[in-house]
Amino acid sequence: MRKIFNALYSIALLGLMIFVYAWLIVIVTVIAAYSIPTNFQIFPENDLLNLAFILTLFIAPLFIIGVLMDKMFGDPNSKYHPIVGFGKLIAWGEKRFNQGNGSQSYLRGSAYNTALTLFSFCLPLFVLGLIIYLSIGLDMLFSQDIFLFLFLSLSAILYIFTVFFMLSGKTLRDEVETVFSALELSLEAGRKQVARIVGRDTAALSRHEVQTAALETLSENLSDGVVAPMFCWAVLGLPGMLMYKMANTQDSMIGYKNERYGDYGYFSAKFDDMLNYIPARLTAFLMLLSVNRLNLFGFVKKYGRQHASPNAGYPEAALAAILDCRFGGPHDYFGEVFDKPYIGEKERPFTYADVEVAIKINRRVEWLMLVFALVLRFLLLLIFYFLFLS
Secondary structure, eight states: OHHHHHHHHHHHHHHHHHHHHHHHHHHHHHHHHHHSOTTOOSSTTOHHHHHHHHHHHHHHHHHHHHHHHHHHHOSOOOTTOHHHHHHHHHHHHHHHHOOSSHHHHHHHHHHHHHHHHHHHHHHHHHHHHHHHHHHHHHHHHHTSSOHHHHHHHHHHHHHHHHHHHHOOHHHHHHHHHHHHHHHHHOHHHHHHHHTTTOSSOOTTOOHHHHHHHHHHHHHHHHIIIIIHHHHHHHHHHHHHHHHHHHHHHHHHHHOOSSTTTTTTTHHHHHHHHHHHHHHHHHHHHHHHHHTTOGGGHHHHHHHHTTSSSTTTHHHHHHHHHHHTOEEEEEEEETTEEEEEEEEESOOOOOOHHHHHHHHHHHHHHHHHHHHHHHHHHHHHHHHHHHHHTO
16 A cells, blocks of 8 residues: 555656746746847747757756766765755654654655655755846846846856766766775775775675675666766756755665664655666666667666666666676675675676776766757757647
8 A cells, every 4th residue: 555655646746846847947938038139040940949959058068067077076075065965954854753653654754755855856946036036136226237147157057066966977986996996905995995885784795795896886876876867857957856866865865674764764765766767777778888789688677677676776787797797696784684686697706807897888878878868858848848838
C-alpha cells in the first residue's frame, strides 16, 4: 500500500512542478517578447520557432559556461556551498521529525522532505522575482532604461554559478584518481582516500576492493553528479536542477534501508529512484557511445537490473563491460554485510590504466550530455510553444 501511495504522491509532486515551471516559461517568454528587438528574426516565417530558438540561444551560453567552470575548477570545498546548506536542512529535520512509530516517521519524513524539495525547486523563482522587482524599481527611480542591463546581468551571473555548484564531474574524477595514486603509497592511504567517496566501511578493504569501490563510485556518480542534473535542467530548467540535487542529497543522507532511516527516508529514496530512472540508463548508453561499443548494451541490460538499486547498476554495468571486469560482491556497511550481486563476469586485478580509461569515458560523457541537454531543452521548449501558444 505504501509503495502505491508513494508512487502516486511522487507523480503528483512532479506534476505540480511541471505546472509551476510552465508558468515560469510564460513569464520568461513575456520578458523576452518585451526585450528582444522586433527586427531580430532568425526564423521570420515562424514566430514560435523563432522565439524558442532565441530563448535557447540566450540560456545555452550560461549553461555551457557553468558546465565549463565545473570542468575547469571542480566543486568548491566550502561550508557556504548550496549542497552543504541542503545537507544542514535535511539533518535539522531528521533530528526533529524522525520520531514515533513507523507510520508516523514515514509521514513526517515525507512531509518535511517534500517541503524541502519544493523549496529548492521554487528558490530560483523567488530569486528571479526579486531581481525583476529590483530592476523595475531602479528603472522607475532613476528614470533610466536600466531594467534590461540589471535584470540580464544579475540573472546571468546567478544562473552560471548555480549550474556550476550543481555539478561535480571534475571533483569526482580527481577523488577517484587520487585513490589509485594513494594506493601506490600504501593500502592504508588508499582506504582513507576511498572513504571520502563511499558509504561503506573501508577499514578492512583489500587493494582490489578499494579499486573496485572507487571505479563503482566513478560510474554511479557520473549519473548522479553530471548526467541527471543536466537532464533535469533540460526538462525543468534551473528549478529542476536544484530540485534534483536536493532529492539526491536526501537519498544520500536518509535513503537507507535500516532501522533509523527505513521509514523516515522512504519517500526520499523512492523519489530519487524515480528521478534517476532515465538518467541512469542514459548514462550507460552515453558511456558505451563514447567508446563506440553500443553492442555491449545487452550486457548492460543483463547485469544492470541485478543491482540492489533500480538505477545504479546500469552505469556500473556499462563500465564493467568496457573494462571487461567485475564489480559488486559483499560490502560491509559498518558492521552489516550486504551481499550485492556481481556485475560482470571477469574478476581481474586493476591497474592505473583502468582508471585512466574510466576518467576518459567520464569526460566524453560530459560533452555528449551537454549537447544532448541543449538539444532536448530546445525541443521541449518548442513543443511547449506549439501546444499552448499556437
